[in-house]
Amino acid sequence: MHRRLIVPGALGAAVLMLAIPASAAGHSPGAPGIGDPYYPAYGNGGYDVSHYDLRLTYQPATDRLEGTATLLARTTQDLSRFNLDFLLDVGEVRVNGAPAAFATSGEHELEITPKTPLAKDTPVTVVVRYSGVPSSKKAYGFTSWHRTPDGGIGANEPEAAWWWFPSNDHPLDKATFDVSVQVPDGTQVISNGTLQSTSSRLGWTRWNWRSDKPQATYLATLAIGRFDLTTGTTESGIPVVNAYSKDLGAHAGAARASVERTGEVADWLAGYFGPYPYNALGGYVPNTGTGYALETQTRPFYSPRQFTNGSNVSVVVHELAHQWYGDLVSVRGWQDIWINEGFARYAQWLWSEHEGEGTARELADYTYASHPADDPFWTVRPGDPGPDDQFHLAVYDRGALAVQALREAIGDEDFFTVLKGWPAKYAHGNASVADFRRYAEEVSGKPLAALFDTWLYEPVKPAASAARSASVASAATAEPASWKKIAATNGVHAH
Numbered sequence: 001m002h003r004r005l006i007v008p009g010a011l012g013a014a015v016l017m018l019a020i021p022a023s024a025a026g027h028s029p030g031a032p033g034i035g036d037p038y039y040p041a042y043g044n045g046g047y048d049v050s051h052y053d054l055r056l057t058y059q060p061a062t063d064r065l066e067g068t069a070t071l072l073a074r075t076t077q078d079l080s081r082f083n084l085d086f087l088l089d090v091g092e093v094r095v096n097g098a099p100a101a102f103a104t105s106g107e108h109e110l111e112i113t114p115k116t117p118l119a120k121d122t123p124v125t126v127v128v129r130y131s132g133v134p135s136s137k138k139a140y141g142f143t144s145w146h147r148t149p150d151g152g153i154g155a156n157e158p159e160a161a162w163w164w165f166p167s168n169d170h171p172l173d174k175a176t177f178d179v180s181v182q183v184p185d186g187t188q189v190i191s192n193g194t195l196q197s198t199s200s201r202l203g204w205t206r207w208n209w210r211s212d213k214p215q216a217t218y219l220a221t222l223a224i225g226r227f228d229l230t231t232g233t234t235e236s237g238i239p240v241v242n243a244y245s246k247d248l249g250a251h252a253g254a255a256r257a258s259v260e261r262t263g264e265v266a267d268w269l270a271g272y273f274g275p276y277p278y279n280a281l282g283g284y285v286p287n288t289g290t291g292y293a294l295e296t297q298t299r300p301f302y303s304p305r306q307f308t309n310g311s312n313v314s315v316v317v318h319e320l321a322h323q324w325y326g327d328l329v330s331v332r333g334w335q336d337i338w339i340n341e342g343f344a345r346y347a348q349w350l351w352s353e354h355e356g357e358g359t360a361r362e363l364a365d366y367t368y369a370s371h372p373a374d375d376p377f378w379t380v381r382p383g384d385p386g387p388d389d390q391f392h393l394a395v396y397d398r399g400a401l402a403v404q405a406l407r408e409a410i411g412d413e414d415f416f417t418v419l420k421g422w423p424a425k426y427a428h429g430n431a432s433v434a435d436f437r438r439y440a441e442e443v444s445g446k447p448l449a450a451l452f453d454t455w456l457y458e459p460v461k462p463a464a465s466a467a468r469s470a471s472v473a474s475a476a477t478a479e480p481a482s483w484k485k486i487a488a489t490n491g492v493h494a495h
């Protein structure tokens with residue numbers, strides 16, 4: 001049931017009648033989606049959030065989550081009403097202190113009607129009180145909340161927020177976060193950023209996490225369960241907090257042997273991408289049966305299954321590469337996914353080279369040779385793959401081939417300038433594939449439209465240049481040593 005506020009009595013009605021014609025003129029509802037071509041209902045229009053304050057209580061025994069979200073936002077139009085994206089049960093909404101009417105619609109819309117229409121370009125505070133059992137909620141037939149024997153986890157792409165906090169759920173609207181969650185003593189809470197403090201009282205412990213740099217909503221994560229935490233500091237001085245479920249069983253050693261390399265990998269990536277952009281770093285491995293990993297900001301999520309065959313530092317390289325390519329600079333729309341996945345995969349190729357397990361070029365040649373021209377792999381267009389193929393293998397592998405093709409077209413010097421310059425140019429913002437092409441053209445002074453078209457947009461296998469044919473032919477029989485470990489990360493973002 002959704003409560004609607006009723007203006008009591010005749011006086012209220014009279015005030016309302018006087019108020020509406022004057023103030024509602026020019027005020028209109030915010031759009032129910034932010035305008036993403038793949039996911040028209042994701043995010044919302046009419047405002048921009050700058051901060052989320054989430055103060056929650058979670059009971060692992062029942063998977064019940066309740067509390068208050070306080071959003072600080074600014075209107076971008078005169079608003080009579082606006083939406084948040086959310087699935088849990090809302091008990092009360094306040095806008096600028098006054099109770100607001102609300103209702104649900106669509107798969108995940110929470111429509112909020114403030115008592116007084118909101119003027120364009122003014123600050124707005126939205127308080128949402130809510131509760132619910134996240135694992136009982138589905139949208140479009142699926143859930144991104146993973147129940148574990150000892151708690152639950154919110155981590156998925158592109159949708160994860162709906163199950164644990166109300167938001168403007170699209171990378172175009174980044175914000176800072178304070179995530180404070182109270183759990184029974186003996187249970188741990190993992191989220192993004194810095195652990196500011198914990199405090200215990202009457203059998204409950206409150207964990208206070210802070211992300212003080214803008215973060216996309218899908219990159220916010222919450223994991224509750226029985227975790228061991230490890231701490232350290234990178235050579236460059238970034239504090240590291242990793243967390244491992246106490247119940248990883250046979251995967252425990254390999255998981256730690258991989259994720260404990262986080263500081264080393266981040267410092268190594270900084271050599272290619274520029275200084276690590278955040279003040280916190282780490283990773284966590286919960287007790288879940290999922291198979292994927294995700295670049296949740298500052299603290300990626302890794303499924304235990306990633307470590308079935310022993311340690312896999314390559315998956316750590318992939319998720320940490322996203323801290324620059326995906327998190328610091330995010331997609332403008334989900335069609336720009338190549339900038340995330342092509343470069344995270346290419347970072348794995350560079351790591352392979354670093355480890356002496358095959359050079360980026362050898363991996364490119366082997367990848368190219370392993371897919372014959374009639375392989376449907378080549379029909380996927382990494383530059384605009386469509387929502388159904390957003391996380392297709394081709395976005396990763398053909399995407400990384402495109403990066404290698406760019407490197408060969410502009411030469412190493414300009415290529416590595418682009419690789420490092422891009423995260424700085426669009427830091428904490430959003431950018432598109434076209435923005436990337438323009439930037440690479442600017443740095444190299446070369447027209448690159450044809451190259452981008454060939455490798456990212458044509459639904460056919462690009463021809464190998466004459467110079468490359470011989471090495472491609474020999475590559476077909478020489479699997480690089482790193483191939484299987486890289487391939488083990490192919491499913492990193494599958495639902």
Ligand SMILES: [Zn+2]
Nearest residue numbers: 340341344492
């Ligand atoms: Zn990825």
